[in-house]
Amino acid sequence: MISDLGDSMTDDTRPVHPAWLRATHWLNALAVVILAMSGWRIYNAAPFFDFTIPGAITLGGWLGGAIQWHFAAMWLLAANGLAYLLCNAGTGRLFSQFFPLSPRAIVADLLAALRGRLSHADLRRYNAVQRAAYLFVMLDAVLLVLSGLVLWKSVQFPLLRELLGGYETARRVHFFAMAALVAFVMVHLAMVALVPRTLLAMIRGR
Amino acid sequence: MIEKSPRLVAIDGGAVVKEALRRIEQPSRRLFLQRSLTLGGLSLLTGCAIVDEDSVENALMKVSRFNDKVQGWLFDPKLLAPTYPEAMITRPFPFNAYYGEDEIREVDAHSYRLEVTGMVADRHAWTLPELRALQQTDQVTRHICVEGWSAIGKWGGVSFASFLSRVGADTSAKYVGFKCADDYYTSIDMPTALHPQTLLALSYDGQPLPPRYGFPMKLRMPTKLGYKNPKHIQAIFVTNTYPGGYWEDQGYNWFGGG
Numbered sequence: 001m002i003s004d005l006g007d008s009m010t011d012d013t014r015p016v017h018p019a020w021l022r023a024t025h026w027l028n029a030l031a032v033v034i035l036a037m038s039g040w041r042i043y044n045a046a047p048f049f050d051f052t053i054p055g056a057i058t059l060g061g062w063l064g065g066a067i068q069w070h071f072a073a074m075w076l077l078a079a080n081g082l083a084y085l086l087c088n089a090g091t092g093r094l095f096s097q098f099f100p101l102s103p104r105a106i107v108a109d110l111l112a113a114l115r116g117r118l119s120h121a122d123l124r125r126y127n128a129v130q131r132a133a134y135l136f137v138m139l140d141a142v143l144l145v146l147s148g149l150v151l152w153k154s155v156q157f158p159l160l161r162e163l164l165g166g167y168e169t170a171r172r173v174h175f176f177a178m179a180a181l182v183a184f185v186m187v188h189l190a191m192v193a194l195v196p197r198t199l200l201a202m203i204r205g206r
Numbered sequence: 207m208i209e210k211s212p213r214l215v216a217i218d219g220g221a222v223v224k225e226a227l228r229r230i231e232q233p234s235r236r237l238f239l240q241r242s243l244t245l246g247g248l249s250l251l252t253g254c255a256i257v258d259e260d261s262v263e264n265a266l267m268k269v270s271r272f273n274d275k276v277q278g279w280l281f282d283p284k285l286l287a288p289t290y291p292e293a294m295i296t297r298p299f300p301f302n303a304y305y306g307e308d309e310i311r312e313v314d315a316h317s318y319r320l321e322v323t324g325m326v327a328d329r330h331a332w333t334l335p336e337l338r339a340l341q342q343t344d345q346v347t348r349h350i351c352v353e354g355w356s357a358i359g360k361w362g363g364v365s366f367a368s369f370l371s372r373v374g375a376d377t378s379a380k381y382v383g384f385k386c387a388d389d390y391y392t393s394i395d396m397p398t399a400l401h402p403q404t405l406l407a408l409s410y411d412g413q414p415l416p417p418r419y420g421f422p423m424k425l426r427m428p429t430k431l432g433y434k435n436p437k438h439i440q441a442i443f444v445t446n447t448y449p450g451g452y453w454e455d456q457g458y459n460w461f462g463g464g
Binding site: 042043045046048063064065067068069071072075151152153154155156158161166167168171 | 265266267269270273277280281282285286287288348350351352353354355356428429453456457458459463464
Protein backbone atom coordinates (compact mmCIF):
# COMPACT_ATOMS: atom_id res chain seq x y z
CA MET A 1 0.00 0.00 0.00
CA ILE A 2 1.23 3.51 -0.77
CA SER A 3 1.98 5.34 2.41
CA ASP A 4 -0.05 8.33 3.41
CA LEU A 5 1.91 11.52 2.97
CA GLY A 6 2.20 13.83 5.89
CA ASP A 7 2.07 11.19 8.63
CA SER A 8 5.18 10.41 10.55
CA MET A 9 7.62 8.00 8.92
CA THR A 10 7.50 5.49 11.76
CA ASP A 11 3.79 5.00 11.25
CA ASP A 12 4.35 4.06 7.62
CA THR A 13 6.89 1.34 8.25
CA ARG A 14 5.22 -0.09 11.33
CA PRO A 15 2.90 -2.97 10.37
CA VAL A 16 -0.81 -2.57 11.08
CA HIS A 17 -0.66 -5.79 13.07
CA PRO A 18 2.57 -7.08 14.63
CA ALA A 19 3.76 -10.51 13.45
CA TRP A 20 2.91 -12.23 16.75
CA LEU A 21 -0.66 -10.98 16.46
CA ARG A 22 -1.06 -12.26 12.92
CA ALA A 23 0.42 -15.64 13.82
CA THR A 24 -1.78 -16.09 16.89
CA HIS A 25 -4.82 -14.85 14.95
CA TRP A 26 -4.51 -17.52 12.26
CA LEU A 27 -3.59 -20.31 14.65
CA ASN A 28 -6.61 -19.34 16.70
CA ALA A 29 -8.79 -19.38 13.58
CA LEU A 30 -7.58 -22.90 12.79
CA ALA A 31 -8.21 -24.08 16.35
CA VAL A 32 -11.68 -22.51 16.42
CA VAL A 33 -12.72 -24.12 13.12
CA ILE A 34 -11.54 -27.57 14.27
CA LEU A 35 -13.10 -27.17 17.71
CA ALA A 36 -16.44 -25.90 16.39
CA MET A 37 -16.79 -28.55 13.68
CA SER A 38 -15.73 -31.44 15.93
CA GLY A 39 -17.83 -29.99 18.76
CA TRP A 40 -20.92 -30.10 16.56
CA ARG A 41 -20.33 -33.79 15.95
CA ILE A 42 -20.00 -34.35 19.70
CA TYR A 43 -23.21 -32.36 20.28
CA ASN A 44 -24.99 -34.61 17.75
CA ALA A 45 -24.20 -37.68 19.88
CA ALA A 46 -26.61 -36.42 22.56
CA PRO A 47 -28.35 -33.24 21.38
CA PHE A 48 -30.14 -31.30 24.11
CA PHE A 49 -32.17 -29.24 21.66
CA ASP A 50 -34.60 -30.36 18.97
CA PHE A 51 -32.01 -30.08 16.24
CA THR A 52 -28.77 -31.70 15.20
CA ILE A 53 -25.96 -30.17 13.19
CA PRO A 54 -25.76 -31.39 9.57
CA GLY A 55 -23.11 -34.11 9.46
CA ALA A 56 -21.48 -32.60 6.37
CA ILE A 57 -20.19 -29.61 8.30
CA THR A 58 -18.89 -31.63 11.23
CA LEU A 59 -15.41 -33.03 11.71
CA GLY A 60 -14.30 -36.43 12.94
CA GLY A 61 -16.59 -38.87 11.12
CA TRP A 62 -17.86 -40.42 14.34
CA LEU A 63 -18.00 -39.49 18.00
CA GLY A 64 -14.59 -40.96 18.86
CA GLY A 65 -12.91 -39.21 15.93
CA ALA A 66 -14.60 -35.92 16.77
CA ILE A 67 -13.44 -36.15 20.38
CA GLN A 68 -9.88 -36.83 19.22
CA TRP A 69 -9.93 -33.70 17.07
CA HIS A 70 -11.58 -31.68 19.83
CA PHE A 71 -9.13 -32.78 22.52
CA ALA A 72 -6.16 -32.13 20.23
CA ALA A 73 -7.25 -28.69 19.06
CA MET A 74 -8.05 -27.65 22.63
CA TRP A 75 -4.29 -27.56 23.31
CA LEU A 76 -3.75 -25.33 20.30
CA LEU A 77 -6.53 -22.98 21.43
CA ALA A 78 -5.30 -22.87 25.01
CA ALA A 79 -1.57 -22.47 24.28
CA ASN A 80 -2.09 -20.02 21.43
CA GLY A 81 -4.71 -18.08 23.38
CA LEU A 82 -2.38 -17.80 26.34
CA ALA A 83 0.46 -16.62 24.08
CA TYR A 84 -1.89 -14.03 22.54
CA LEU A 85 -3.07 -12.72 25.89
CA LEU A 86 0.47 -12.57 27.30
CA CYS A 87 1.83 -10.73 24.25
CA ASN A 88 -1.18 -8.46 24.20
CA ALA A 89 -0.88 -7.55 27.86
CA GLY A 90 2.92 -7.55 27.91
CA THR A 91 3.33 -5.16 24.99
CA GLY A 92 0.69 -2.83 26.36
CA ARG A 93 -1.33 -3.33 23.19
CA LEU A 94 -4.30 -4.69 25.13
CA PHE A 95 -4.63 -1.40 26.96
CA SER A 96 -3.84 0.94 24.10
CA GLN A 97 -5.94 -0.78 21.44
CA PHE A 98 -9.02 -1.66 23.43
CA PHE A 99 -9.38 1.21 25.85
CA PRO A 100 -10.92 3.63 26.52
CA LEU A 101 -14.24 2.04 25.76
CA SER A 102 -17.65 3.38 26.73
CA PRO A 103 -21.19 2.20 25.95
CA ARG A 104 -21.86 5.60 24.43
CA ALA A 105 -18.92 5.26 22.05
CA ILE A 106 -20.08 1.76 21.06
CA VAL A 107 -23.60 3.03 20.27
CA ALA A 108 -22.25 6.05 18.37
CA ASP A 109 -19.89 3.92 16.26
CA LEU A 110 -22.54 1.28 15.71
CA LEU A 111 -24.98 3.89 14.38
CA ALA A 112 -22.24 5.40 12.22
CA ALA A 113 -21.42 1.95 10.86
CA LEU A 114 -25.06 1.25 10.02
CA ARG A 115 -25.21 4.53 8.11
CA GLY A 116 -22.03 3.59 6.30
CA ARG A 117 -20.17 6.51 7.79
CA LEU A 118 -17.64 4.73 9.96
CA SER A 119 -14.12 5.49 8.79
CA HIS A 120 -11.66 2.66 8.18
CA ALA A 121 -8.89 4.96 7.01
CA ASP A 122 -6.59 3.90 9.83
CA LEU A 123 -6.68 0.15 10.39
CA ARG A 124 -4.29 0.60 13.33
CA ARG A 125 -7.05 2.07 15.41
CA TYR A 126 -10.00 -0.07 16.34
CA ASN A 127 -13.35 1.70 16.49
CA ALA A 128 -15.49 1.24 19.58
CA VAL A 129 -17.56 -1.57 18.03
CA GLN A 130 -14.41 -3.48 17.14
CA ARG A 131 -13.02 -2.95 20.61
CA ALA A 132 -16.20 -4.25 22.19
CA ALA A 133 -16.49 -7.20 19.78
CA TYR A 134 -12.86 -8.32 20.18
CA LEU A 135 -12.95 -7.97 23.96
CA PHE A 136 -16.20 -9.92 23.97
CA VAL A 137 -14.74 -12.75 21.94
CA MET A 138 -11.68 -12.89 24.19
CA LEU A 139 -13.91 -13.30 27.23
CA ASP A 140 -16.12 -15.77 25.36
CA ALA A 141 -13.07 -17.90 24.50
CA VAL A 142 -12.06 -17.88 28.17
CA LEU A 143 -15.58 -19.04 29.06
CA LEU A 144 -15.36 -21.78 26.43
CA VAL A 145 -12.09 -23.03 27.89
CA LEU A 146 -13.38 -22.93 31.47
CA SER A 147 -16.69 -24.65 30.68
CA GLY A 148 -14.78 -27.14 28.51
CA LEU A 149 -12.55 -27.95 31.48
CA VAL A 150 -15.62 -28.73 33.56
CA LEU A 151 -16.96 -31.07 30.87
CA TRP A 152 -13.61 -32.77 30.39
CA LYS A 153 -12.62 -33.08 34.05
CA SER A 154 -15.77 -32.43 36.07
CA VAL A 155 -14.46 -34.07 39.25
CA GLN A 156 -11.02 -32.43 39.19
CA PHE A 157 -12.29 -28.83 39.04
CA PRO A 158 -15.00 -28.70 41.71
CA LEU A 159 -14.96 -24.93 42.21
CA LEU A 160 -15.20 -24.25 38.51
CA ARG A 161 -17.94 -26.87 38.19
CA GLU A 162 -20.04 -25.27 40.92
CA LEU A 163 -19.45 -21.75 39.53
CA LEU A 164 -20.81 -22.93 36.20
CA GLY A 165 -23.86 -24.52 37.84
CA GLY A 166 -22.78 -28.17 37.68
CA TYR A 167 -22.02 -30.53 34.81
CA GLU A 168 -25.31 -30.27 32.93
CA THR A 169 -25.43 -26.47 33.11
CA ALA A 170 -21.80 -26.31 32.02
CA ARG A 171 -22.81 -28.25 28.87
CA ARG A 172 -25.29 -25.51 28.01
CA VAL A 173 -22.82 -22.77 28.88
CA HIS A 174 -20.29 -24.41 26.56
CA PHE A 175 -22.88 -24.64 23.79
CA PHE A 176 -24.08 -21.05 24.06
CA ALA A 177 -20.53 -19.75 24.31
CA MET A 178 -19.84 -21.69 21.08
CA ALA A 179 -22.94 -20.15 19.47
CA ALA A 180 -21.76 -16.68 20.50
CA LEU A 181 -18.32 -17.37 19.04
CA VAL A 182 -19.84 -18.60 15.78
CA ALA A 183 -22.06 -15.49 15.64
CA PHE A 184 -18.97 -13.34 16.16
CA VAL A 185 -17.11 -15.17 13.39
CA MET A 186 -20.00 -14.62 10.97
CA VAL A 187 -20.16 -10.89 11.67
CA HIS A 188 -16.37 -10.73 11.62
CA LEU A 189 -16.24 -12.37 8.17
CA ALA A 190 -18.99 -10.10 6.86
CA MET A 191 -17.03 -7.06 8.02
CA VAL A 192 -13.86 -8.41 6.37
CA ALA A 193 -15.85 -8.85 3.15
CA LEU A 194 -16.97 -5.22 3.39
CA VAL A 195 -13.46 -3.92 4.08
CA PRO A 196 -11.16 -6.44 2.34
CA ARG A 197 -8.06 -4.40 3.17
CA THR A 198 -8.35 -5.71 6.70
CA LEU A 199 -7.74 -9.24 5.44
CA LEU A 200 -4.53 -8.18 3.71
CA ALA A 201 -3.45 -6.37 6.85
CA MET A 202 -4.01 -9.53 8.91
CA ILE A 203 -2.02 -11.62 6.42
CA ARG A 204 0.97 -9.48 5.51
CA GLY A 205 0.81 -6.85 8.22
CA ARG A 206 0.14 -3.92 5.91
CA MET B 207 -10.62 -44.36 3.21
CA ILE B 208 -12.47 -44.77 -0.05
CA GLU B 209 -12.49 -41.01 -0.53
CA LYS B 210 -8.74 -41.10 -0.46
CA SER B 211 -8.12 -43.83 -3.03
CA PRO B 212 -8.21 -41.68 -6.22
CA ARG B 213 -5.17 -39.84 -4.96
CA LEU B 214 -3.29 -43.06 -4.50
CA VAL B 215 -4.04 -44.70 -7.84
CA ALA B 216 -1.14 -42.97 -9.48
CA ILE B 217 1.30 -44.50 -7.02
CA ASP B 218 0.94 -48.26 -7.34
CA GLY B 219 -2.53 -49.75 -7.70
CA GLY B 220 -1.57 -53.31 -6.82
CA ALA B 221 0.41 -52.45 -3.73
CA VAL B 222 -2.30 -50.15 -2.49
CA VAL B 223 -4.99 -52.82 -2.80
CA LYS B 224 -2.77 -55.33 -1.06
CA GLU B 225 -2.06 -52.91 1.74
CA ALA B 226 -5.74 -52.02 2.04
CA LEU B 227 -6.74 -55.69 2.26
CA ARG B 228 -4.16 -56.28 4.95
CA ARG B 229 -5.50 -53.36 6.92
CA ILE B 230 -9.20 -54.11 6.72
CA GLU B 231 -8.61 -57.56 8.12
CA GLN B 232 -8.28 -55.95 11.54
CA PRO B 233 -11.89 -55.54 12.74
CA SER B 234 -11.31 -52.56 15.01
CA ARG B 235 -9.42 -50.85 12.26
CA ARG B 236 -12.18 -51.59 9.78
CA LEU B 237 -14.68 -50.02 12.16
CA PHE B 238 -12.47 -47.02 12.60
CA LEU B 239 -12.10 -46.61 8.87
CA GLN B 240 -15.82 -47.04 8.27
CA ARG B 241 -16.39 -44.16 10.56
CA SER B 242 -13.33 -42.50 9.27
CA LEU B 243 -12.32 -38.93 9.69
CA THR B 244 -13.64 -36.48 7.17
CA LEU B 245 -10.55 -34.74 6.02
CA GLY B 246 -11.85 -32.81 3.05
CA GLY B 247 -12.61 -29.72 5.05
CA LEU B 248 -9.37 -29.80 6.92
CA SER B 249 -7.22 -30.30 3.85
CA LEU B 250 -8.86 -27.19 2.40
CA LEU B 251 -8.01 -25.28 5.53
CA THR B 252 -4.41 -26.30 5.68
CA GLY B 253 -4.00 -25.85 1.97
CA CYS B 254 -2.37 -29.25 1.69
CA ALA B 255 -3.08 -31.00 -1.57
CA ILE B 256 -2.66 -34.37 0.06
CA VAL B 257 -3.39 -35.14 3.67
CA ASP B 258 -2.09 -38.51 4.68
CA GLU B 259 -4.99 -39.92 6.63
CA ASP B 260 -2.85 -42.44 8.46
CA SER B 261 -0.46 -39.84 9.75
CA VAL B 262 -3.35 -37.66 10.91
CA GLU B 263 -4.90 -40.65 12.66
CA ASN B 264 -1.57 -41.49 14.28
CA ALA B 265 -1.02 -37.92 15.38
CA LEU B 266 -4.48 -37.76 16.95
CA MET B 267 -3.83 -41.06 18.75
CA LYS B 268 -0.55 -39.65 20.07
CA VAL B 269 -2.34 -36.59 21.41
CA SER B 270 -4.86 -38.93 23.02
CA ARG B 271 -2.01 -40.81 24.75
CA PHE B 272 -0.60 -37.45 25.85
CA ASN B 273 -4.04 -36.58 27.21
CA ASP B 274 -3.98 -39.84 29.19
CA LYS B 275 -0.75 -38.68 30.84
CA VAL B 276 -2.12 -35.21 31.59
CA GLN B 277 -5.25 -36.73 33.11
CA GLY B 278 -3.21 -39.14 35.21
CA TRP B 279 -1.23 -36.18 36.44
CA LEU B 280 -4.35 -34.07 37.12
CA PHE B 281 -6.13 -36.90 38.92
CA ASP B 282 -6.40 -36.21 42.63
CA PRO B 283 -7.04 -39.57 44.36
CA LYS B 284 -8.66 -37.84 47.32
CA LEU B 285 -11.04 -35.60 45.38
CA LEU B 286 -14.58 -37.01 45.45
CA ALA B 287 -17.22 -36.81 42.75
CA PRO B 288 -20.35 -34.98 43.94
CA THR B 289 -23.05 -37.08 45.57
CA TYR B 290 -26.77 -36.34 45.37
CA PRO B 291 -29.94 -36.89 47.41
CA GLU B 292 -31.95 -39.94 46.37
CA ALA B 293 -34.76 -37.65 45.20
CA MET B 294 -32.47 -36.60 42.34
CA ILE B 295 -32.05 -40.12 40.94
CA THR B 296 -32.92 -40.23 37.23
CA ARG B 297 -35.93 -42.48 36.68
CA PRO B 298 -35.84 -44.56 34.64
CA PHE B 299 -32.08 -44.70 34.56
CA PRO B 300 -31.06 -45.05 30.90
CA PHE B 301 -29.79 -48.33 29.49
CA ASN B 302 -26.61 -48.00 27.48
CA ALA B 303 -24.24 -50.51 25.87
CA TYR B 304 -22.55 -51.20 22.56
CA TYR B 305 -25.60 -53.35 21.70
CA GLY B 306 -29.35 -52.89 21.97
CA GLU B 307 -31.62 -53.70 24.89
CA ASP B 308 -32.81 -56.88 23.14
CA GLU B 309 -29.28 -58.29 23.39
CA ILE B 310 -28.77 -57.88 27.13
CA ARG B 311 -26.81 -60.89 28.42
CA GLU B 312 -28.35 -63.11 31.08
CA VAL B 313 -25.71 -64.32 33.50
CA ASP B 314 -26.57 -67.33 35.66
CA ALA B 315 -26.19 -66.39 39.33
CA HIS B 316 -25.39 -69.91 40.54
CA SER B 317 -22.67 -70.79 38.10
CA TYR B 318 -21.22 -67.26 38.16
CA ARG B 319 -17.56 -67.03 39.16
CA LEU B 320 -15.44 -63.91 39.27
CA GLU B 321 -11.91 -64.70 38.17
CA VAL B 322 -9.15 -62.64 39.73
CA THR B 323 -5.75 -63.02 38.09
CA GLY B 324 -2.50 -61.28 37.29
CA MET B 325 -0.47 -59.52 39.96
CA VAL B 326 -2.54 -60.69 42.94
CA ALA B 327 -1.72 -63.02 45.84
CA ASP B 328 -5.14 -64.72 46.07
CA ARG B 329 -6.34 -66.01 42.71
CA HIS B 330 -9.38 -67.89 43.83
CA ALA B 331 -12.56 -67.38 41.82
CA TRP B 332 -15.34 -65.62 43.71
CA THR B 333 -18.96 -66.76 43.87
CA LEU B 334 -21.78 -64.25 44.06
CA PRO B 335 -22.63 -65.06 47.72
CA GLU B 336 -18.98 -64.55 48.61
CA LEU B 337 -19.00 -61.11 46.99
CA ARG B 338 -22.28 -60.23 48.69
CA ALA B 339 -20.84 -61.26 52.06
CA LEU B 340 -18.20 -58.51 51.83
CA GLN B 341 -18.89 -55.17 53.43
CA GLN B 342 -21.25 -53.16 51.22
CA THR B 343 -21.55 -49.44 50.76
CA ASP B 344 -23.68 -47.32 48.45
CA GLN B 345 -23.54 -43.98 46.74
CA VAL B 346 -25.75 -41.70 44.64
CA THR B 347 -23.59 -40.25 41.91
CA ARG B 348 -23.75 -38.87 38.41
CA HIS B 349 -22.99 -41.17 35.51
CA ILE B 350 -21.57 -39.15 32.61
CA CYS B 351 -21.62 -40.67 29.15
CA VAL B 352 -18.97 -39.91 26.53
CA GLU B 353 -21.89 -38.78 24.35
CA GLY B 354 -22.44 -35.90 26.75
CA TRP B 355 -25.64 -36.87 28.56
CA SER B 356 -25.62 -37.67 32.24
CA ALA B 357 -27.92 -39.40 34.72
CA ILE B 358 -27.91 -39.81 38.48
CA GLY B 359 -28.11 -43.31 39.92
CA LYS B 360 -27.61 -45.23 43.12
CA TRP B 361 -25.12 -48.07 43.19
CA GLY B 362 -24.20 -50.31 46.07
CA GLY B 363 -21.38 -52.80 46.46
CA VAL B 364 -17.87 -53.44 47.62
CA SER B 365 -15.19 -50.77 47.76
CA PHE B 366 -12.80 -51.80 45.01
CA ALA B 367 -9.79 -50.61 47.02
CA SER B 368 -10.71 -52.95 49.88
CA PHE B 369 -11.34 -55.78 47.44
CA LEU B 370 -7.94 -55.27 45.83
CA SER B 371 -6.31 -55.24 49.23
CA ARG B 372 -8.19 -58.42 50.21
CA VAL B 373 -6.94 -60.31 47.16
CA GLY B 374 -3.44 -59.01 47.78
CA ALA B 375 -3.19 -57.02 44.57
CA ASP B 376 0.12 -55.41 43.75
CA THR B 377 -1.07 -51.82 43.83
CA SER B 378 2.17 -50.64 42.28
CA ALA B 379 0.96 -52.20 39.02
CA LYS B 380 -0.17 -49.80 36.33
CA TYR B 381 -3.47 -51.28 35.19
CA VAL B 382 -6.51 -53.21 36.25
CA GLY B 383 -8.25 -54.93 33.36
CA PHE B 384 -11.80 -56.30 33.10
CA LYS B 385 -13.40 -58.94 30.89
CA CYS B 386 -17.15 -59.17 30.72
CA ALA B 387 -19.89 -61.66 29.89
CA ASP B 388 -21.09 -59.39 27.06
CA ASP B 389 -17.63 -59.58 25.42
CA TYR B 390 -16.92 -56.05 26.54
CA TYR B 391 -13.51 -55.34 27.97
CA THR B 392 -11.76 -52.31 29.37
CA SER B 393 -9.01 -51.29 31.75
CA ILE B 394 -8.28 -48.52 34.23
CA ASP B 395 -5.34 -46.89 35.95
CA MET B 396 -4.41 -48.05 39.46
CA PRO B 397 -5.03 -44.66 41.18
CA THR B 398 -8.63 -44.71 39.94
CA ALA B 399 -9.00 -48.37 40.96
CA LEU B 400 -8.02 -47.32 44.48
CA HIS B 401 -10.25 -44.22 44.54
CA PRO B 402 -12.63 -44.30 47.54
CA GLN B 403 -15.71 -44.04 45.29
CA THR B 404 -14.75 -46.90 42.99
CA LEU B 405 -17.15 -49.77 43.66
CA LEU B 406 -17.63 -53.35 42.59
CA ALA B 407 -21.35 -52.66 42.28
CA LEU B 408 -23.72 -55.52 43.11
CA SER B 409 -26.91 -53.53 43.52
CA TYR B 410 -28.77 -50.72 41.85
CA ASP B 411 -31.18 -48.55 43.82
CA GLY B 412 -31.29 -51.04 46.68
CA GLN B 413 -32.07 -54.06 44.44
CA PRO B 414 -29.70 -56.69 43.07
CA LEU B 415 -28.11 -55.22 39.96
CA PRO B 416 -30.61 -55.97 37.16
CA PRO B 417 -29.33 -57.48 33.87
CA ARG B 418 -29.76 -54.16 32.04
CA TYR B 419 -27.35 -52.48 34.43
CA GLY B 420 -24.84 -55.34 34.41
CA PHE B 421 -25.92 -58.32 36.54
CA PRO B 422 -24.33 -59.70 38.58
CA MET B 423 -21.59 -57.14 39.03
CA LYS B 424 -20.24 -54.03 37.37
CA LEU B 425 -17.50 -51.58 38.16
CA ARG B 426 -18.89 -48.20 39.11
CA MET B 427 -16.58 -45.16 39.05
CA PRO B 428 -18.13 -41.70 39.30
CA THR B 429 -14.71 -40.33 38.33
CA LYS B 430 -14.86 -41.91 34.88
CA LEU B 431 -17.06 -41.79 31.80
CA GLY B 432 -19.67 -44.49 31.24
CA TYR B 433 -17.66 -46.65 28.82
CA LYS B 434 -14.99 -47.08 31.50
CA ASN B 435 -17.61 -48.71 33.78
CA PRO B 436 -17.81 -52.35 32.57
CA LYS B 437 -20.91 -54.46 33.25
CA HIS B 438 -21.30 -58.25 33.75
CA ILE B 439 -17.67 -58.51 34.89
CA GLN B 440 -16.32 -62.07 34.78
CA ALA B 441 -12.61 -61.49 35.16
CA ILE B 442 -10.42 -58.91 36.82
CA PHE B 443 -6.68 -58.85 36.25
CA VAL B 444 -3.89 -56.69 37.60
CA THR B 445 -1.13 -56.03 35.10
CA ASN B 446 1.63 -53.77 33.85
CA THR B 447 0.78 -54.57 30.24
CA TYR B 448 -1.61 -52.06 28.69
CA PRO B 449 -4.86 -53.99 28.18
CA GLY B 450 -6.77 -51.40 26.10
CA GLY B 451 -10.53 -51.66 25.83
CA TYR B 452 -13.43 -52.24 23.47
CA TRP B 453 -14.01 -48.56 22.70
CA GLU B 454 -10.51 -47.43 23.57
CA ASP B 455 -9.05 -49.61 20.82
CA GLN B 456 -11.30 -47.80 18.35
CA GLY B 457 -10.24 -44.35 19.41
CA TYR B 458 -11.99 -43.37 22.63
CA ASN B 459 -9.57 -41.83 25.09
CA TRP B 460 -8.19 -44.49 27.44
CA PHE B 461 -8.12 -42.51 30.68
CA GLY B 462 -11.67 -41.30 30.00
CA GLY B 463 -12.03 -39.64 33.35
CA GLY B 464 -13.81 -36.67 34.81
